[in-house]
Amino acid sequence: MGHGALMNSFEQELSERLVAHQRQGLLRQLRRVDSPQSARIQLDGRVLTNFSSNDYLGLAGHPVLKQAAMAAVEQFGAGAGASRLICGNLGVYQDLEEVLASFKGTQAALSFSTGYAAALGTIGALAGPDDVLVLDKLVHASVIDAARLSGAVLRIFRHNDLNHLEHHLKWGRARVEAAGPGHTHKGRILIVTESVFSMDGDHAPLREIAGLKERYGAWLMVDEAHATGLYGANRRGLTEQEGIASQTEIQMGTLGKAAGASGGYICGSRTLIDYLVNKARSFVFSTAPVPAAAAAAAAGIRLIASAEGEERRKYLWSLVSKITPTQVRSTSPSAIIPIQIGDETKAVESSEKLLQNGIFIPAIRYPTVARGRARLRMTVTASHTPQDVDALDQALAELQLPTS
Numbered sequence: 247m248g249h250g251a252l253m254n255s256f257e258q259e260l261s262e263r264l265v266a267h268q269r270q271g272l273l274r275q276l277r278r279v280d281s282p283q284s285a286r287i288q289l290d291g292r293v294l295t296n297f298s299s300n301d302y303l304g305l306a307g308h309p310v311l312k313q314a315a316m317a318a319v320e321q322f323g324a325g326a327g328a329s330r331l332i333c334g335n336l337g338v339y340q341d342l343e344e345v346l347a348s349f350k351g352t353q354a355a356l357s358f359s360t361g362y363a364a365a366l367g368t369i370g371a372l373a374g375p376d377d378v379l380v381l382d383k384l385v386h387a388s389v390i391d392a393a394r395l396s397g398a399v400l401r402i403f404r405h406n407d408l409n410h411l412e413h414h415l416k417w418g419r420a421r422v423e424a425a426g427p428g429h430t431h432k433g434r435i436l437i438v439t440e441s442v443f444s445m446d447g448d449h450a451p452l453r454e455i456a457g458l459k460e461r462y463g464a465w466l467m468v469d470e471a472h473a474t475g476l477y478g479a480n481r482r483g484l485t486e487q488e489g490i491a492s493q494t495e496i497q498m499g500t501l502g503k504a505a506g507a508s509g510g511y512i513c514g515s516r517t518l519i520d521y522l523v524n525k526a527r528s529f530v531f532s533t534a535p536v537p538a539a540a541a542a543a544a545a546g547i548r549l550i551a552s553a554e555g556e557e558r559r560k561y562l563w564s565l566v567s568k569i570t571p572t573q574v575r576s577t578s579p580s581a582i583i584p585i586q587i588g589d590e591t592k593a594v595e596s597s598e599k600l601l602q603n604g605i606f607i608p609a610i611r612y613p614t615v616a617r618g619r620a621r622l623r624m625t626v627t628a629s630h631t632p633q634d635v636d637a638l639d640q641a642l643a644e645l646q647l648p649t650s
């Protein structure tokens with residue numbers, strides 16, 4: 247068989263797989279956007295009101311962040327040249343980490359290229375085949391992939407189900423204690439949960455989880471991707487609001503959502519950070535992010551910590567409370583508002599109808615959520631106006647969705 251025939255069968259097989267994907271309503275396509283990320287975006291040549299972004303505080307296009315990124319380009323150039331341990335440890339990363347540690351009130355911080363890389367590197371560094379990882383059923387794909395890659399024993403508890411969590415902790419305790427000699431280190435149990443869940447907007451029962459973690463001698467990692475900047479007296483996240491930050495060994499987050507830039511972070515003790523600098527493979531074996539990203543992220547975190555950050559948060563909550571309560575499934579305040587549809591194809595159709603009315607809300611489908619649990623996931627941000635929210639309410643009413 248010649249090279250051409252081989253390629254053809256390759257192309258053919260992939261096309262068949264894509265067709266099967268499409269029949270299930272699961273096909274995804276990139277849509278070109280020709281404007282900055284904001285309440286309004288220009289998508290495929292049309293201006294739409296955007297309820298899809300995680301730029302919760304409206305910082306992605308903020309002049310202060312843009313200026314910081316440009317200044318970093320002037321000072322450090324466009325690229326970093328190498329991984330940070332080789333020769334790429336530019337001052338901007340250290341500044342970012344000092345800002346992060348001071349914002350979160352931890353001894354130290356480490357930044358990564360993305361939140362995904364932070365999860366991958368950190369979980370892989372902390373857990374291996376002797377250890378037990380206990381995860382909430384709805385944790386983000388980055389945590390699931392990290393858990394699989396780590397080789398640790400996995401236990402998944404039903405979403406926010408404390409009894410099921412405790413069941414796994416009991417099992418895990420017995421297992422790590424039985425491991426005994428011949429193992430390089432004592433087996434550990436690591437619990438990983440999100441604080442505010444990305445696709446449902448609901449909150450984890452963090453105080454109870456922290457209580458169980460203490461009781462069973464486990465470690466706790468909390469992914470604050472959707473909570474940093476939005477919860478707690480100093481906007482550090484839900485661990486602050488629930489008073490469990492000091493019990494959370496590993497605080498994780500992204501710099502790509504409320505912080506308005508790009509990157510991921512881990513905050514915790516100095517020892518944890520020193521350990522990750524040595525052991526987190528996604529940190530050690532990857533070129534440092536562009537200086538502009540780190541500088542924008544540092545400016546974003548400073549802004550969140552400022553009086554303007556508090557104003558933006560207050561304004562965001564005022565918009566969230568304006569949205570018709572029947573559409574708000576979750577009782578805890580959240581800028582993430584899912585409208586459950588169920589069927590994948592129907593969800594896509596609803597999203598298309600909204601698009602015709604000038605509103606952009608993506609249909610979220612498997613594998614981001616479970617099969618048959620497709621939804622419209624809308625997010626409100628501080629760059630929306632009250633009129634945007636009224637227009638949203640009206641467009642949703644016209645959709646005539648079944649009220650759950």
Ligand SMILES: *Cc1c(COP(=O)(O)O)cnc(C)c1O
Pocket residue numbers: 360361362363365386388440444469471472499500501502508509510
């Ligand atoms: C977005 C997200 C991540 C990944 O962060 P990136 O910086 O986008 O890679 C991790 N966890 C959760 C819950 C997220 O929503």
